[in-house]
Amino acid sequence: MSGNIDLKELQRKAMSSFHEDGVIDIMIGLLGLIWGFSAFTDDSYMGVIWVGVVIPSYWWLKRKYTIPRIGMVRFSPRAGGNFPRILATGLVGAAVAVGIALWWGSTEASKPFFYYLITDYWGIMMGLCAAVTGAVYARVENIPRFYAYSALTLTLIGSAQYSGLPFGVHLLALGAAFLGYGGYLLHRFTSKYPVQAVDGQDV
């Protein structure tokens, strides 16, 4: 036990240990693969199938691998988590940005600018949005590897426009990268933490 108690550090440690298992990486990888495959089909339901696949899979993996090894924890804003505040700020910021874009796009003077930006640089714009989201997630959840994922996302999505390959291929590559590294993390996690039986533990 250390002689110094730093509450911020304890919270950071609790958050990072709960995400050390790579489950969130696997889920995002799965999402990338689903969206990648959906880009090759005309079946629009493929794009939204993730709600029915990814979320239950996340908790299934958590229950099977994480909770029996390191236990379960829930975070809250009262306990010092700043996720809701950042999420609310992000949502408000996005709503304002969309509002301004719609308003600005509707005037003749600025329409060519947005048209030019979105149609000519759609890959970079999409990549930037995804990368910023990833970076915010890395910051909020204290998972540094998501900064690297953000850079990879920006590279893969941003280059989709210029590579000559179908967009779906880039999504599949991104999904495979997340899935592969998540699988490695999960393997490392299960080796590091053996299943620990505790009396009175329900799950």
Place this chain on the structure above:
Amino acid sequence: MSEPPVDGIDRVIHEPARLMIMAHLYVVDSADFLFLMRQTGLTFGNLSSHMAKLEAVGYIEVVKDFIERKPHTMLRVTAKGRRAFDEYRHGMDRLFKGLL
């Protein structure tokens, strides 16, 4: 020189293991027994006995949570426990300032 306010220090929280438990539970909403064992490095028996003391004074509570519709026993710091922990931190802060 005024005496440091040692008498105001909560002795339930002041014990090192219980202080660690309270600190770990303070920064989250709730956690289960295994998570606390992993985070604090305490053994099952040690953790159990300290948890019992903290529960007896009303600083922590046992709550039934559900994960994928299955019940799971979680531990949470009560409002009383949060107040006591805050007061303990401020009390210790005043104590060390008084020692300077």
